[in-house]
Amino acid sequence: MNLKSKITALNIAALLIMLIILVPVITKISDNYNLSTILNYLQSQGEYATIYVEQYSLNKAKNIFEVPMVMDSDSPYLTSYLKRTIKCRVQIFYNNRLLGDSEEIPDESRTIRPEVQEAFKGNSAYFIKSGKPRTLYMAMPINISGRYSYSLAFIYDLAEEDKMKSNNINIFIITSLLAATFSAILSIFISNRIIAPVKNLSEITKKFSKGDLYPRVKVKDNDEVGELAHNFNSMADSIQDMIYKLKDEQNKQKNFFDNFTHEIRTPLTTILGYAELLWKTDNTEVKDKSLFHITSEGQRLLKMIESLLELSRLKRYDFLINKSEVNLKELLEEVCDSMHYKARRYNIKLNLQLDEASYFIDQDLFKQVIINILDNSIKYSKTDNIDIILKKSDNIKLTIKDYGIGIDEETLKNIYEPYYKGDLSRSSKIEGWGLGLSIVREIIEKHDGNVKINSSRENGTEVIITL
Numbered sequence: 001m002n003l004k005s006k007i008t009a010l011n012i013a014a015l016l017i018m019l020i021i022l023v024p025v026i027t028k029i030s031d032n033y034n035l036s037t038i039l040n041y042l043q044s045q046g047e048y049a050t051i052y053v054e055q056y057s058l059n060k061a062k063n064i065f066e067v068p069m070v071m072d073s074d075s076p077y078l079t080s081y082l083k084r085t086i087k088c089r090v091q092i093f094y095n096n097r098l099l100g101d102s103e104e105i106p107d108e109s110r111t112i113r114p115e116v117q118e119a120f121k122g123n124s125a126y127f128i129k130s131g132k133p134r135t136l137y138m139a140m141p142i143n144i145s146g147r148y149s150y151s152l153a154f155i156y157d158l159a160e161e162d163k164m165k166s167n168n169i170n171i172f173i174i175t176s177l178l179a180a181t182f183s184a185i186l187s188i189f190i191s192n193r194i195i196a197p198v199k200n201l202s203e204i205t206k207k208f209s210k211g212d213l214y215p216r217v218k219v220k221d222n223d224e225v226g227e228l229a230h231n232f233n234s235m236a237d238s239i240q241d242m243i244y245k246l247k248d249e250q251n252k253q254k255n256f257f258d259n260f261t262h263e264i265r266t267p268l269t270t271i272l273g274y275a276e277l278l279w280k281t282d283n284t285e286v287k288d289k290s291l292f293h294i295t296s297e298g299q300r301l302l303k304m305i306e307s308l309l310e311l312s313r314l315k316r317y318d319f320l321i322n323k324s325e326v327n328l329k330e331l332l333e334e335v336c337d338s339m340h341y342k343a344r345r346y347n348i349k350l351n352l353q354l355d356e357a358s359y360f361i362d363q364d365l366f367k368q369v370i371i372n373i374l375d376n377s378i379k380y381s382k383t384d385n386i387d388i389i390l391k392k393s394d395n396i397k398l399t400i401k402d403y404g405i406g407i408d409e410e411t412l413k414n415i416y417e418p419y420y421k422g423d424l425s426r427s428s429k430i431e432g433w434g435l436g437l438s439i440v441r442e443i444i445e446k447h448d449g450n451v452k453i454n455s456s457r458e459n460g461t462e463v464i465i466t467l
């Protein structure tokens with residue numbers, strides 16, 4: 001049974017249960033009300049009739065002893081007179097004997113009815129005889145001058161009330177059927193509204209599970225289903241995002257591997273070439289040249305492997321840096337001093353503007369950062385001047401700026417990728433591995449800092465580190 005049928009069935013069932021309980025209760029209440037109205041009516045008519053009969057008999061009899069005689073002879077008249085005003089069959093009894101009856105239908109049982117007997121004892125009484133129609137029997141005592149006890153009985157046909165009762169039941173049944181039909185239509189309509197987004201959600205999840213990550217659920221309402229749809233969409237967004245990131249990461253890894261193999265190929269080929277030459281030649285000059293190249297290429301390779309190891313060590317999430325409070329001004333002066341010779345070889349002046357500042361850093365790693373950045377400016381930028389500016393305010397800001405050729409946009413976008421090198425270092429004799437800035441970024445991130453590179457052809461390159 002699907003959800004829609006369940007909701008519809010539940011609604012109809014609830015309605016029917018309610019009607020099954022309500023119909024008899026309401027019919028009973030309305031029937032009781034009708035009966036009590038009739039009883040009240042007969043009661044008041046009865047009170048009036050007993051007085052009338054008493055007065056009539058006392059007036060007609062010459063003395064009190066003639067009353068039974070008058071009653072004997074006039075009871076038929078009295079009953080038919082009373083029937084006209086009260087509008088029901090009227091009987092008068094005396095001493096368990098029927099004196100008068102407003103109708104000539106013989107009473108089927110000759111025995112005196114219990115309510116009539118009760119009236120002889122001085123009490124009013126009634127009972128309702130079931131049947132089709134029901135009949136209301138009521139009797140009241142008539143006491144004439146405290147001497148003669150008569151019983152005045154009414155037999156009231158409840159056909160009207162029975163008809164009303166069965167009409168009520170019919171009306172209820174028709175109303176119930178109409179209500180059930182209406183409720184069924186309404187339930188189908190409402191359940192369609194509730195279920196449509198659930199169906200939509202189910203279709204989309206099916207597609208999603210098959211790998212189609214694009215479709216999203218239409219969120220129409222703000223109810224619980226709407227919220228579910230909304231949550232599903234957010235979940236789908238994050239899964240899609242994660243998958244893209246994973247694919248991106250995969251691509252990066254593949255690029256890294258490709259680049260690595262490509263990079264080590266050239267120096268290895270050179271080394272092998274010269275080694276072969278060593279086997280073949282006896283010429284001392286050639287031997288020396290070969291040994292020189294083998295050594296320098298070997299050293300370059302070693303340097304690369306060291307950088308790579310450093311990068312992989314830094315990338316480990318559990319790698320802890322060794323922090324201590326370091327005077328940054330002194331550290332920068334020291335590093336610039338050591339880079340001084342290299343800068344002079346390129347005719348570059350290092351200009352220092354350093355605020356007094358200390359910070360908790362890993363001294364060796366931080367030195368490496370500055371050396372890498374300065375080394376790039378010296379090697380690639382073709383600048384005359386490099387400014388090294390340390391500013392201390394709310395945070396610490398270190399700017400290393402050159403006025404050289406700048407970095408093209410494509411290189412700038414990928415500059416932190418390992419082995420990514422600009423055209424310059426790829427084509428020229430300057431040999432870099434493209435690992436320097438990857439290491440810089442890892443180190444700065446380990447210090448919870450931030451590194452930013454601004455570069456243009458006109459203004460050169462500035463690297464800004466904020467701690």
Ligand SMILES: Nc1ncnc2c1ncn2[C@@H]1O[C@H](COP(=O)(O)OP(=O)(O)OP(=O)(O)O)[C@@H](O)[C@H]1O
Nearest residue numbers: 376377380381421422425432433434435436437461
């Ligand atoms: N100041 C600069 N001016 C011009 N180009 C630069 C500058 N700094 C970096 N670059 C470019 O960015 C590239 C990446 O620099 P990075 O330091 O990461 O690698 P590398 O210097 O080539 O190699 P390594 O640092 O591993 O020896 C360089 O190849 C160079 O093309």
Ligand SMILES: [Mg+2]
Nearest residue numbers: 376432436437
């Ligand atoms: Mg470099």
